Amino acid sequence: MNDQSLIVAGVDTHKDTHYAAVISVTGEHLSAAQFPTTDAGYRALEGFITCHGALLRAGVEGTNSYGAGLTRHLHEAGIEVVEVIRPARQTRRMRGKSDEIDAYAAAHIALANNNTVAAKTGTGIVEAIRVTNAARRSAAR
Template sequence: MTTLAQSGIQITGGVDTHKDAHTAAALDSAGRELGDRQFPSAPVGYRALLAWLNSLGALVLVGIEGTDLYGTGLARLLAEENVTTVEIDRPDRKAR
């Protein structure tokens, strides 16, 4: 049986960071959502998040909201694992 990770699917992840938990979503190269999950904002959660994304296919890119505060630890782990990351700007709350 072929798993998603073995089928050559390219994955882009997106992470919304918060103090206690990070919410991650995964998209394939056609923009279809493959799933979303929540992980603890702690080293064990960062590793679980990365393992989940990798289980879905070939991880190409991860966008992280808030790499300067709650996303710092996750961004550091992804950099150590040579995962390409981009910082996603938080929307201006006054403009919403």
């Protein structure tokens, strides 16, 4: 497999829709599209980001909030997901602001693999402890 067929995806997440962008490993912008935050939307987004080549990884903003459902779906599909930290306001102001720009920025950050952290899956012992602590805090109030 040559480097030209490797791609990286970035996703800008929102409550009702997610905007996904795909770039090559050389940074070339390939395609971008918007998808609803439903099971069918997650499947369509997965198909969209995998149809352009071999997916190296996907960078998703907000893997523990608006992007949680998508992150779980992509993990279950065997796709490596990294959480992309939103750029500083000054950087965003200089570059412009739109969902497409943010999705491409997430893809570029995922490609560089810096300013990323392992995506939260919302499962396992850490999630069980978080839920237990939240219930305890709520009961104490």
